[in-house]
Amino acid sequence: MPTIVVDVMPKAELLDPQGKATTGALHRLGHGSFENVRIGKRFEFTIEGEVTDAVLAEVRKVADEILSNSVIEDVVAISVDGVAAEVR
Amino acid sequence: MPTIVVDVMPKAELLDPQGKATTGALHRLGHGSFENVRIGKRFEFTIEGEVTDAVLAEVRKVADEILSNSVIEDVVAISVDGVAAEVR
Numbered sequence: 301m302p303t304i305v306v307d308v309m310p311k312a313e314l315l316d317p318q319g320k321a322t323t324g325a326l327h328r329l330g331h332g333s334f335e336n337v338r339i340g341k342r343f344e345f346t347i348e349g350e351v352t353d354a355v356l357a358e359v360r361k362v363a364d365e366i367l368s369n370s371v372i373e374d375v376v377a378i379s380v381d382g383v384a385a386e387v388r
Numbered sequence: 389m390p391t392i393v394v395d396v397m398p399k400a401e402l403l404d405p406q407g408k409a410t411t412g413a414l415h416r417l418g419h420g421s422f423e424n425v426r427i428g429k430r431f432e433f434t435i436e437g438e439v440t441d442a443v444l445a446e447v448r449k450v451a452d453e454i455l456s457n458s459v460i461e462d463v464v465a466i467s468v469d470g471v472a473a474e475v476r
Binding site for chain 1: 395396397407410413414417419421422423424425427428429430431432433434435436437443446450453454455459
């Protein structure tokens, strides 16, 4: 069964407190080479049947309207079985 | 500056309550074509300088020991600027 992956990240221009705390913790633990860390979400959809354009359109709609909060987050990538279907 | 992405997902053999709830909600909202949804985390590291093998080894160590809980999660992918560096 094909897998569709949707990646959602906090908008680049906004502060990411979770990532900021992780960056600070990594630096305190001696991992200073990481300039910055941002933390987002990864959704894996399992689809029955083929991935048609209609299915992809539905995934895009769901990603924009339900899985992400467009005020603070961006859908950065949608991929099917590891191949980028669409990047905005 | 190069970006390293680390993807962490709940182990396949474990229940993912967050994903289960999302699957149920999508079905109730009329999106029945999604068999199953699993939700994980996506970490974006910004690195100063070049991505050497040493940096990748450090990222792998941090991913395994700090960013994921190996009892319930797997590091499914590490990629550099969109190119898979390693998949386990």
